[in-house]
Amino acid sequence: MPDVAKAEDLLALERQVCFALAATSRSVIGLYRPILEPLGLTHPQYLVMLALWEQSPRTVRSLAESLYLEPATLTPLLRRLEGSGYITRARNAANERELKVELTAAGGALRERAEQVPVAVVEKLGIPVEALEELRDRLNETLAATRRASASA
Numbered sequence: 001m002p003d004v005a006k007a008e009d010l011l012a013l014e015r016q017v018c019f020a021l022a023a024t025s026r027s028v029i030g031l032y033r034p035i036l037e038p039l040g041l042t043h044p045q046y047l048v049m050l051a052l053w054e055q056s057p058r059t060v061r062s063l064a065e066s067l068y069l070e071p072a073t074l075t076p077l078l079r080r081l082e083g084s085g086y087i088t089r090a091r092n093a094a095n096e097r098e099l100k101v102e103l104t105a106a107g108g109a110l111r112e113r114a115e116q117v118p119v120a121v122v123e124k125l126g127i128p129v130e131a132l133e134e135l136r137d138r139l140n141e142t143l144a145a146t147r148r149a150s151a152s153a
Contacts, residue, residue, distance in 0.1 A: 028121075035120045039113055040084055044077050046117070052087065053111045057102035059092070068143075086110060 013019055032043045041049065051066045052058065060078070064071045078101060081087045086107035092098035122129055 028125075031121055031124050032117070035117055035124075039110060039117075041114075045081055046114070048074070048077050048081060049086065049107065049110065049114065052101065052103050052107065053114075056108075057100045060089075060099045060101060063101060081107070 009015070029043045032046065036043060036046050039046075047067055048063065051063055055062075058066075060071050060074060063069075063078075064074050067074065078087065078089055082089055085104055088102050088104055090100050090102070092100050122132060125132070
């Protein structure tokens with residue numbers, strides 16, 4: 001193998017966007033676990049609840065699109081949230097193929113407790129909110145670019 005300076009090595013692990021994203025994602029999600037535990041939520045369940053706190057009721061398809069998940073991946077999360085009493089699922093009377101997901105009173109009330117989650121994560125990270133907001137915006141741009149790239153492929 002030729003001796004290539006690390007700065008020039010396009011395949012160096014630390015130069016890979018995919019590695020930085022994957023490692024950071026795992027690490028940040030790991031910070032959420034102990035914060036979400038008192039709420040009885042896993043990180044994926046928390047994301048579902050965030051989407052439902054924005055809009056409820058919603059269809060499973062709408063939730064899946066918002067969360068960039070396949071409906072089959074979302075179903076077990078919804079089943080657990082229903083078992084916890086945070087949501088209900090029901091067939092749409094006008095269209096039997098649609099499954100409507102709606103917050104229960106307990107699910108709606110959980111929102112108030114969840115408002116402390118972002119505050120606790122920012123505190124644990126120790127990064128200024130402005131820097132995190134800029135990072136989020138760049139990640140959203142990247143996400144939009146991947147969607148465009150996938151659509152054109």
